[in-house]
Amino acid sequence: MNRxxxxxxxxxxxxxxxxxxxxxxxxxMESQPHVRKFALTLCASPQDAEDAAQEALIILYRKIGTLRATGALASWMFRIVRNECLRQARLFVSRSDEAAAEPEAGAQPSAEDAVLRRLEAERIAAAVSGLPHDQRQVLIMRDVQGLPGHVVARSLGLSNSAMKSRLHRARAALRHSLAQTDQAPEQASGQAPGPTPDQTSDRAVGRPVGGGP
Structure with missing residues (x-):
């Protein structure tokens, strides 16, 4: 292998x-190509990947002394990049969630409402982060960033039909993931089920229930 x-x-x-x-x-310098490869695999867009890689390399430069095992550099960098990509996904979802849940004029959200919204945003972000890279990428570009379908397709080098098919799989996978997390606390507490996974995921990404690609 080349050095x-x-x-x-x-x-x-x-x-x-x-x-x-x-x-x-x-x-x-020698870590840079590997860190960027991690970021391109984990983040939703090339720009996010560049930002995550840059952040990881800055941490490496400033905090290399905190690395306990010299043979663990790769796993350390992977964790930093993963956390940065997850933070970016949370930020996207949080912004979308806040925009969809803006209170009526004059209404002041309670502290409890704010905490619940933040926890929900984190839950959605974790579910999005757990999607395969190709699904996470198309979902964030289309449903979170709100880019037009033809722009997403062109950016990913896909036909419109292929983009829609991938987006459909991503939405289905997200709904399944959210359904799994919804069922656990409800089964434990015996409470009646809340909104359907379709409604939860649609609200999370700022898309009307039943909205198309």
């Missing part, structure tokens, strides 16, 4: 942890 595609070796990482600036710079 430039390998993760930095432990000797180099150790030198960087000991304060050698040249070694630290080399560690960051």
């Amino acid at each position: 430039r595609f390998r993760w930095p070796d432990e000797r180099l990482i150790k030198a960087a942890q000991n304060g050698d600036v040249t070694s630290l710079t080399t560690v960051v």
